[in-house]
Amino acid sequence: MKKLIGLTTSIEEDKYFRRLTAPVKSHGLLSDYFDYIDKTVRTTLEKYATTEEPIEFLHKMHRLPFAVFMRLLIGDEVNQELFDQMFEEITAVISGVHNLPINLPGFAYHKGLKARKVLGERFQKLIDERREAMKDGKSMPRANIIDMLLSNTNQDYEANILSDKKIIEILVLFSFAGFEPVALMAIKAILHLQKHPHFLEKAKEEQEEIVKRRASSNAGLSFDEIRQMTFVSKVINETLRIATDQTVFLRDTSTTFNINGYTIPKGWKFFAVVWNIHMNPDVYVQPKEFNPSRWDDIETKPGIFLPFSMGPKSCPGSNLAKLQISVILHYYLLHYRVEQINPEARCYPPENCLVKFKKLSLSSDGN
Known part of the structure; x- marks a missing residue:
């Protein structure tokens, strides 16, 4: 994994670049990117529904959060050709990480190494272009990750300028973690709800109530309405709890x-091992069951729910991830359903899971 991702940091370096990228968690940045997320979700799901052929669920869903990630990375519109190239390259890197490290032609790891080299060159070009633009006083329309990393000055850290090599490693790491988990969690939430119609109906009714409270029938989803999705938030939490079966955190003992x-x-x-934490029957009654309503009564104590780790090592994109999943579920619950074409395939995790998106008939509330 080190050869593919490349990032190794000291404690001080880790703290430093986390401070630089702290705005990714902020309410301001999330609200600034909300309209783009909303538009991307709406157009993508509509495209899926108009596709006659079955789609490979996970691969197709990857492109949705990757579009959001690329916009956050650069802060502006992304050239379609560059988008497609970088999507294929980072997908190859991810595949390499998930496979045996056999560096021979034809193996995923070998392809991942080649893609990592090309990806690094593309990031270097983006860095060079942005650095020149900053010298000319040109700003991007929105806050973005590359600007955050290039604007690195910190008097408390003696090596206060990150090298381009280190910036590229950070960008590859963010690429690795910035979209795949979002797609995976969104799909797992959808599949769980499909298997539990009573929870699906409850989540759908919540979204319908949000629509009814809008001042105009033509008004779309707003950033403030995300806070009204209390049950959907529980669906996301329950999905994260169950879905982290392969998640482990490597830590050092401080004492x-x-x-x-x-x-x-x-x-x-x-x-x-997060699975052992999330499957603790002393905290979660019948822990292997998917039950979003369990979050009605759970007293959230430190250390019992760790989908994004905790403390200074916690994922900086956790709020962005949950925001994207909330928007996906909002439109899915109101307008779409999926039909699995190959029920015999292993769909948990949802690899090679073929589905057809179906658009629901217009509801009585006009949405």
Whole structure:
């Protein structure tokens, strides 16, 4: 993975670039990009519904959050040719990470290494172009990741200028984590709701109530309405809880401690297996069941729900991810359903899962 992603940082460097990219979590940035997210979701789902042939669910859904990520990366419209090229390259890198590290032609890892080299060159070109534009005083329409990383000055950190190599590594890491989990979680939420019609209906009714409260029947989804999606938020939490079966966190012990009679010395590395945390029956009754309503009563304590890790190592894109999934579910619940074409295929995780998107007939509220 190190050869494909490349990022290794000291504690100070890690803190530093997390401070630089902190605006990604902010309410202001999310609201600034909301209209683009909303438009991208609407047009993408409509396109799926008008496609006669079945679609490979995960691969197609990847393109939706990747479009959002590319806009956030650059801050402006992305050339379609560049978009397609970078999508294929980062997809090859992700495939390489998920496969055995066999560096021979024909293997996913080998393809991933080649794609990583090309991806680095594309990021370098974007960095060079943006740096020249900044020298000329040209600003982008919106805050973006490349500008955040290029505007790196910090008197508390002696090596306060990130090298281009380090910036590229950060961009590759953000690319790796910036869209695949969003697509995966959105699909898993949809498939869970399909299997549990009573929860699907409850989530749909919530979206219909949001539509009814709008001042105009022509008004679209707004950023403020995301806060009204209380049940959908529970659907997302429950999906994240169940879906993190392969997630582990590598951490260092900051002090010596004892657990179940075993002494763990300071400085040792350990794996935190999220599945064991999220499947703890002392916290989650019947933990293997998909039940969004369990979040009505759960007292959220530190350490019991870690889909995005926690503390200073937590994912900087967590709020953006949940926002995108909320918008996807809003339009899906109101307007679409999926029909699985190959039910015999392994669809959890949803690899090679073929579906047809179907648009629902116009509802009585006109939406």
